[in-house]
Amino acid sequence: MAVVFWDLGGIMENIYFMKKFTKKKENFVCEHCGRAVEGTGYTNHCPKCLWSKHVDVNPGDRLEKCDDLMKPVDLYKEGQNWILVHRCEKCGIIKRNRISTGDDFDEVIRLSQEIADRKTKNNCHGG
Numbered sequence: 482m483a484v485v486f487w488d489l490g491g492i493m494e495n496i497y498f499m500k501k502f503t504k505k506k507e508n509f510v511c512e513h514c515g516r517a518v519e520g521t522g523y524t525n526h527c528p529k530c531l532w533s534k535h536v537d538v539n540p541g542d543r544l545e546k547c548d549d550l551m552k553p554v555d556l557y558k559e560g561q562n563w564i565l566v567h568r569c570e571k572c573g574i575i576k577r578n579r580i581s582t583g584d585d586f587d588e589v590i591r592l593s594q595e596i597a598d599r600k601t602k603n604n605c606h607g608g
């Protein structure tokens with residue numbers, strides 16, 4: 482494949498852009514519900530089923546080797562924002578993520594009801 486040298490300016494700009502902004506826009510297919518998710522650089526969970534994946538050590542770095550699915554286990558409101566709590570199915574780590582505007586709010590409501598139900602059923606403190 483021939484590389485046309487007058488395109489190099491654009492390539493250099495892209496490299497510069499990629500170095501400056503470490504947030505990755507990556508598309509992925511949700512391993513829980515199979516939905517094709519279009520990455521925005523901020524998405525770290527599936528907007529449809531709200532499951533996540535344990536891929537980050539720090540948000541966005543994709544350095545985690547665990548790589549298992551993270552289940553949405555809790556949900557609470559912090560100011561104007563809904564915070565989703567994920568627990569990794571393999572290693573059990575807990576992570577908190579802000580719900581984004583692109584997320585399926587019906588699923589958020591459904592999940593909040595499920596969590597409320599579970600809390601009512603397992604009404605034992607100290608566990």
Ligand SMILES: [Zn+2]
Nearest residue numbers: 511514527530
């Ligand atoms: Zn999903």
Ligand SMILES: [Zn+2]
Nearest residue numbers: 535547569572
């Ligand atoms: Zn994990």
